[in-house]
Amino acid sequence: xxxxxxxxxxxDKSALKITKSLCAGRVSFDCDCGRHQYWYRYIAxxxxxxxxxxxxxxxxxxxxxxxxxxACKHVIHSMTxxxxxxxxxxxxxxxxxxxxANCIW
Numbered sequence: 001x002x003x004x005x006x007x008x009x010x011x012d013k014s015a016l017k018i019t020k021s022l023c024a025g026r027v028s029f030d031c032d033c034g035r036h037q038y039w040y041r042y043i044a045x046x047x048x049x050x051x052x053x054x055x056x057x058x059x060x061x062x063x064x065x066x067x068x069x070x071a072c073k074h075v076i077h078s079m080t081x082x083x084x085x086x087x088x089x090x091x092x093x094x095x096x097x098x099x100x101a102n103c104i105w
Contacts, residue, residue: 001029003040015092015093015095015096016088016089016092018092019088019091019092019093019095021080022086022091023083023088023091024048027049027079028051029044029045029050029051029071029078029079030047030050030051031071031072031075033074035070035072035073036071036072036074036075036082038060038063038064039060039063039064039069039072040064040069040070040072040075041054041055041056041068042056042057042058042059042060042064042067043064043067043070043071043074044056044071045057068079092101
């Protein structure tokens with residue numbers, strides 16, 4: 001992690017490279033909409049995709065008994081945007097600013 005912070009400070013190309021690797025890597029997500037809460041949070045917990053808390057261990061026997069679908073429309077939209085080059089550029093521009101303000105390394 002320290003190496004990434006140093007690389008971000010060096011130039012914009014390394015920030016973009018780090019952003020691309022972060023966006024392509026494993027992501028944990030949660031949404032506060034009812035669809036995610038009652039239909040998909042159990043699936044996200046089983047797939048180790050949700051942050052703790054909240055985790056859902058109760059099987060959705062009423063709302064989604066066949067466990068159809070992966071995520072709500074908000075999560076799908078957000079994950080699709082993470083793959084967009086224009087959003088990755090925006091994240092790469094924001095990384096050095098956020099890193100300088102929040103990093104304690």
